[in-house]
């Protein structure tokens with residue numbers, strides 16, 4: 001059996017997205033069919049639409065989603081129809097070199113559905129990050145579904161599926177932020193704001209939020225930033241040093257993805273401190289640093305993919321903290337929209353006024 005559902009498709013590079021009826025197969029072995037309840041609009045969806053990720057058009061966009069498992073294929077034991085799940089793009093394989101070394105958060109062979117979803121004329125779709133959740137239903141590998149407490153709002157829960165987990169994990173998992181640390185976050189969009197929230201959860205004593213947009217700094221303040229710096233008005237490196245006794249922060253998270261902000265992060269950390277790059281640069285970007293400073297300042301320069309998360313470990317725990325009022329996921333939801341509102345949401349994302357627009361079905 002197949003399912004005909006409405007979905008948001010990017011047909012060609014740079015062209016506006018369209019609402020289409022697509023065909024979704026019933027789940028085969030190891031797969032799950034999920035009825036989507038909510039899906040956030042992430043910068044990566046816009047990158048796909050602009051041809052910045054690959055040329056495999058048409059794309060089925062959307063990948064920050066929560067929903068209900070409708071049916072599962074043969075051999076699926078971990079989730080069952082009726083489960084409330086967050087979708088992830090790290091369904092670990094258990095067999096690659098990273099998994100075998102006991103570091104599954106780096107898994108180099110993550111799992112997706114084997115069967116293809118298609119346009120009405122049979123053209124195969126490429127689901128964004130192997131998910132494709134701006135759709136009434138989508139087909140994923142069962143390992144991409146993580147069951148969480150049904151009491152959570154779907155709009156808030158879905159955000160853990162990408163940007164919020166990436167930022168929060170960059171601070172807590174990759175950066176290893178702990179009680180008493182000083183932390184600076186450069187760029188406080190959805191990802192950076194989540195790094196602020198993560199540093200707060202982990203007990204950081206000082207959390208300095210840096211952005212060029214006061215609206216973002218205001219939200220960062222609500223999520224736990226103890227100080228804010230607008231880097232249009234002030235030199236962020238000098239400001240961070242001044243706020244940390246002249247030394248710099250223990251951990252600096254770069255959540256913009258540009259050479260100049262990376263350089264700020266590099267010099268805004270204390271000796272032997274840690275820089276975490278979570279912002280994604282573009283191919284032409286280059287960085288030049290005195291090698292003597294790389295040596296002399298010591299510490300660690302790290303990159304963070306998906307916040308080094310393990311969905312099965314982190315999603316249920318973070319949803320529990322959300323339900324206890326200790327992690328304000330609702331603060332990331334600027335607006336809820338319908339499936340036909342994704343193109344307009346991309347416009348607002350470019351303008352900078354939203355942390356997250358979330359499609360609610």
Ligand SMILES: NC(=O)c1ccc[n+]([C@@H]2O[C@H](COP(=O)([O-])OP(=O)(O)OC[C@H]3O[C@@H](n4cnc5c(N)ncnc54)[C@H](O)[C@@H]3O)[C@@H](O)[C@H]2O)c1
Nearest residue numbers: 166187188189190191211212213257278279280304305306
């Ligand atoms: N590593 C991962 O696994 C992962 C996952 C998701 C997203 N990302 C990346 O994280 C980055 C941030 O994503 P987002 O959704 O928060 O995007 P966003 O556009 O919402 O946020 C970017 C923020 O940076 C600010 N900014 C821009 N230039 C600045 C500057 N010079 N100094 C200080 N702040 C500046 C903007 O005002 C904005 O608030 C993107 O590059 C995205 O691709 C990485």
Ligand SMILES: [Zn+2]
Nearest residue numbers: 093096099107
């Ligand atoms: Zn693996």
Ligand SMILES: [Zn+2]
Nearest residue numbers: 042044162163
């Ligand atoms: Zn994303």
